[in-house]
Amino acid sequence: MTTSQTDPMIGRLIDGRYQVRSRIARGGMATVYLATDLRLERRVAIKVMHGHLADDNTFKSRFVQEARSAARLAHPNVVNVFDQGQDSDMAYLVMEYLPGITLRDLLKDYGKLTPEQTIDIMEAVLSGLAAAHKAGIVHRDLKPENVLLADDGRIKIGDFGLARAASANTATGQALLGTIAYLSPELVTRGVADARSDIYALGIMMYEMLTGTQPFHGEQPMQIAYQHANDPVPAPSSVNPAVPPELDELVLWATEKDPDRRPSDAREMLDRLLEAEKSIRGDAVVQPTMVLPPAFDIADGDTQIINPAIRQQVASSTPTATDTLTEAARRRRGKGWWLFALVLVLAAVAGGTGWYFGSGPGSFVTVPNVVSQAPATAAAELTNLGFKTAQAQEYSVTIPAGQVSSTDPKAGASANRGSTVTIRVSKGPQPVTIPALAGQNVDAAKAAITATGAKVGDVAQQFDAKVPANTVISAARASDGSDISGGGGYFQAAAVNLVVSVGPIPDVSGKTVSAATAALEKVGLHTTAGPQSYSDTIDKDDVISAQPQSQPVRPGDTVALETSRGPQPVPVPDVVGQTWDKAKAALQAAGFQLKYSSAADLLPGAFVVSKVSPDAGTQAPKGSTVTVNFAGF
Structure with missing residues (x-):
């Protein structure tokens, strides 16, 4: 059976220009055929990518890379690449044919x-x-x-x-x-x-x-x-x-x-x-x-x-x-x-080759860097170097609108004199819409930001007793700090700053100073000595509360520990000479415990206070005991 009978490529016209004649070689990535360039009436070698690789972008990029790499070289010891393209789902390279x-x-x-x-x-x-x-x-x-x-x-x-x-x-x-x-x-x-x-x-x-x-x-x-x-x-x-x-x-x-x-x-x-x-x-x-x-x-x-x-x-x-x-x-x-x-x-x-490749049609010229220039200025510079120019637009977050943002081929690349360089003009950043972020889980909020094409900027943590941990408290534009917690218009690739709750400050009331310090340092807070206050419920020298030194409070901030001085002292009421019913009411209202003869409770209007200890007018802590003596006892 002949090759033409087994290979459907034989006789095919590729891209309306290349007539396939016979197969030269077959490799793991492509098959090489002898073909005739009908336009220039010359024999060429055409490399055709295998069909099962057509959907693989990696192999396609290698095809393009081969064409670009070889096209940059003009040397008698390097195979010339004339053309590269795609016909239907078939990628191909056209090269110089070398019988041998x-x-x-x-x-x-x-x-x-x-x-x-x-x-x-x-x-x-x-x-x-x-x-x-x-x-x-x-x-x-x-x-x-x-x-x-x-x-x-x-x-x-x-x-x-x-x-x-x-x-x-x-x-x-x-x-x-x-x-x-x-x-x-x-x-x-x-x-x-x-x-x-x-x-x-x-x-x-x-x-x-x-x-x-x-x-x-x-x-x-x-x-x-x-x-x-x-x-x-x-x-x-x-x-x-x-x-x-x-x-x-x-x-x-x-x-x-x-x-x-x-x-x-x-x-x-x-x-x-x-x-x-x-x-x-x-x-x-x-x-x-x-x-x-x-x-x-x-x-x-x-x-x-x-x-x-x-x-x-x-x-x-x-x-x-x-x-x-x-x-x-x-x-x-x-x-x-x-x-x-x-x-x-x-x-x-x-001499002839030097003219052709040095200043003639076959010469290569380095594409200059015209980024950030006005389009007219860039076009004039490229034209002076022998290029033709075309213009297109693209979004850019780094180049202001109206200026050149890039070129194709890129700056520094070599291109034939007379070829076209496309000048891409910036339209500025691409506008996008940021969804409402406040109240979302932080991971969900980050995903929502990146899905729009924007970026996640700074993520600050903050203590908040009303917002659960790992939940977004607020969001703001990184560029100007304006609040977009509830969503809003933005620009692609710009950054969104987030404030995320780490939950409430731990309750350290009633703990010793060392225990309170350990609990606060565990969540990233530093402590310092705070005021001392009287407390009827907190033991002396224990912590009453952790007082923020700034608002809002974030990990790394310092809180002051308010400690107890114990119950506040009050003066012992002067009840000497009063009947027991009146004296008892005054002493209990002042917050004292009482020690007295239980017989006085039988006829409280008949017993008269003759002495109290501590003495009337003396300062004594609330809750302490006052001893009461009666006349005639």
Whole structure:
């Protein structure tokens, strides 16, 4: 059964522009097809995300990331990305089509490569990666499958699907990214990747090219990961004695466990590789093979390239990648008359390329920061840099209404001269309505605030005998303190301050000072000595009450402890000479207990008080006992 019969994509017209011809390769995330761009009449490679991943935003974002990362690079050793889009539920990338093989295919066919072939491939890969590192991009998935060897001798890095900005170097919330055989120790142990992680992967690739095998093996992926994190990479010459010491040193340097001991980026490693190449090959080393893009149409199968021998156009006989590498290694050892001609041709190519990418249509320009400017001023600045402008609006809590709040692409990003930069103008904060919060449980109130798009500001605690603990007493705008306890209009992302009850101040009446202090400190209150007062019910030196020193009272505040001096003293009434009925009434009204002869209660009008103890007029505590004596007894 043919491929066209089994793959429904064959023959499909994508986005009204790309006619799918045949399938090139299939991976875990996408399938790559050969297609024809009907608009520009050229062959392209189109990568289509698998259908079962269409609803996964993570995979979609990787597709977009690959397009953006590769689009930032304009380098002969990086696969060009032309377009990115979505047709119905299908996400796709359109890339440059390179007929040929991958480095993995080459290693499968030949086992290992010669040092010269390894140098040729590594120079091209490091050149492309150096451009990526200079642009702040970390590839994070370098492996032989992602190194493309075109039939015309070009060598390019592809698949930037895992690439990220060099500053965003943490793989938080994701599994280890990349292929386990090429993961750096820091990615295995900490999930962190930067340019030096790419260098480690290149060191493993270089080892594999020189020896035909990977340095670490295991039945389970985690066994290999453990070796990457803990075991040193052996010298390639220990497996292949033909490897020169200069390449041994380069591999060991690139695969140091400590990232600080590796080359800082691909440019530093490339410089060391070129030094090693001079030592290995001698003075006959010249610049690496370069490709001269054709200036006119060439028939299918024809190629036009510049290499150290300045090959002439060869029709219908494109060499294989292996033949090209072998021929390049042989010819680079020689010197000849063509060196001067090569310099002239390369200078002409560099001049044309410099104009195109430096000031012509293919140049990249950094988007300036125009935030907080007036829209007209921002548009003028962008126009002067060669951009077209469009305008849109958005809510912003940080930029006043009428000023530029952001741009698309963002400030600092690189964009083609002549492309459109959208200026977004602030409409100010987005208005929202805050519901009534007073009386709600504090957690429910917080949820109600965040549900509107506002933020929870300060949450103050307050003692309140009338409001249960963990219940909102009041709410206010953080910006001006205005009360919105019963709800009201507000602005998105602004803050709402809450006052929450912690219940009443504990009742410490009748407790000792130490017991009262412990009870109050338990709820966050400090104590100080307060006044002393008479009390008929509280024992002397015990606490009568805890008196607030401020209103409202909040945890951390201080209360004064009012203590008892005991009952208040009063004068003993002068009842001497009075009959017992009158004297008894006066003494009891004054609050005294009485001690007397019980016989007096039989005829109270006949008994006359002759003496009281304590004496009449003397101060005595209420509730104390007064002894009464009668005349004639």
